[in-house]
Amino acid sequence: MVVKKKKTLTRLAQGRPPLATPSRSMTRKASRTLINKHHQLEKTRIRAIRIGDKETEAKITAELESLGGLDHYQKASLQGQSIDRGGDTSKVLMEWLPLDELKKQTQPLQMLEVGALSTRNACSTSKIFNVEHIDLNSQEPGIQQQDFMERPLPENGKGPFDIISLSLVLNFVPDALGRGAMLLRTLSFLRADTDTTITTEPLFPCLFVVLPRSCVDNSRYFTDDKFDELMAALCYTRVRSKKTQKLAYSLWRRVAGVVKEGLTFPKQEVNPGKTRNNFVMTLKGPKT
Ligand SMILES: C[S@@+](CC[C@H](N)C(=O)[O-])C[C@H]1O[C@@H](n2cnc3c(N)ncnc32)[C@H](O)[C@@H]1O
Numbered sequence: 001m002v003v004k005k006k007k008t009l010t011r012l013a014q015g016r017p018p019l020a021t022p023s024r025s026m027t028r029k030a031s032r033t034l035i036n037k038h039h040q041l042e043k044t045r046i047r048a049i050r051i052g053d054k055e056t057e058a059k060i061t062a063e064l065e066s067l068g069g070l071d072h073y074q075k076a077s078l079q080g081q082s083i084d085r086g087g088d089t090s091k092v093l094m095e096w097l098p099l100d101e102l103k104k105q106t107q108p109l110q111m112l113e114v115g116a117l118s119t120r121n122a123c124s125t126s127k128i129f130n131v132e133h134i135d136l137n138s139q140e141p142g143i144q145q146q147d148f149m150e151r152p153l154p155e156n157g158k159g160p161f162d163i164i165s166l167s168l169v170l171n172f173v174p175d176a177l178g179r180g181a182m183l184l185r186t187l188s189f190l191r192a193d194t195d196t197t198i199t200t201e202p203l204f205p206c207l208f209v210v211l212p213r214s215c216v217d218n219s220r221y222f223t224d225d226k227f228d229e230l231m232a233a234l235c236y237t238r239v240r241s242k243k244t245q246k247l248a249y250s251l252w253r254r255v256a257g258v259v260k261e262g263l264t265f266p267k268q269e270v271n272p273g274k275t276r277n278n279f280v281m282t283l284k285g286p287k288t
Contacts, residue, residue: 115169
C-alpha cells in the first residue's frame with residue numbers, strides 16, 4: 001500500500017477553502033490566484049491607511065476594483081463551498097450538534113451567520129436554526145448586506161442569538177486588532193444566559209469559528225493555545241475542535257463571567273521561523 005505523505009502547510013493561502021475544479025466561469029487556478037491576490041492587496045491597503053499613505057491606498061483600491069472587487073472574490077470563495085467538493089463548512093457544525101435533541105425543541109434556535117455566501121448551506125436547510133445571514137456584499141436576496149462591525153447593538157443589551165458563525169471570516173479581516181474586535185463583538189449578540197439547558201451537554205450559547213489551518217499551525221504569533229487563551233479572556237471555552245488538511249474548525253461555548261474592561265491581548269512571537277506566517281488576533285484597550 002502506498003502511504004500518502006501529508007503536506008505541511010506553510011502559507012496562509014494554502015489553508016483557504018478547497019477551490020473549484022475548472023469551470024466555464026473560473027478555473028481552480030484562477031480562483032486561487034484571485035483569492036490570494038485579494039488578501040494580499042487588502043493587507044497592503046490597510047497598512048497604507050494605517051500610515052496615512054493616501055497615494056498607495058488609492059492605487060490599491062483601484063487595483064482591487066480592477067480585479068472585480070469583493071463580488072468577484074466572493075464568487076471565487078463560493079466555488080470553494082460547492083457541495084461536490086465538500087466545501088460547506090457548516091456540515092462540520094451539524095456533525096457536532098445533538099440533532100435529535102435539537103429537533104425536539106419547540107422553537108428553532110436563533111443563528112447569525114456572518115460572512116454568508118449562500119442561504120442553502122447545511123445549517124440553513126436543517127430546520128433546526130432560524131438563520132439570519134449577513135455579509136459585506138450580499139450575493140442573494142436572503143442575505144442582508146451589513147458589516148457585522150456596524151450592526152446596531154441589541155437595544156435592551158440582550159443578545160438574541162444562540163449561535164454565531166464566523167466561518168472563514170476572521171482571516172478575511174485584514175488586521176489583527178480588527179479580528180480581536182470582531183470576536184469581542186460577538187458577545188453583544190449572543191444570549192448572555194449561559195446556564196440554559198437546551199441540550200444535555202451544555203453547548204449554547206456558542207460561536208462557530210473556521211480558520212485556515214495555517215493560522216493556528218504555522219503562525220509565528222498564533223497557536224491553538226493562544227486561541228484558547230484569547231477566548232478564555234472573552235469568556236469562551238472550546239467545546240469542539242477538528243482539523244482537516246486545510247481548515248481548523250472550533251466551537252466555543254460562552255461561559256459565565258465578565259470580560260475585563262480594557263482587556264488587552266498583545267502580539268507575541270511564540271513560534272519563530274522563516275517559513276511561518278504572521279497571522280494573529282489581538283485586543284487593545286477599551287475601544288477594541
Ligand atoms: C472567505 S468568505 C467566507 C464565506 C463563507 N462563510 C465560507 O465559509 O465559505 C468571507 C466573507 O466574509 C465576509 N465578511 C468579512 N468581514 C465581514 C463583516 N465585518 N461583516 C459581514 N461580513 C463580513 C466577506 O464579505 C466575505 O464574503
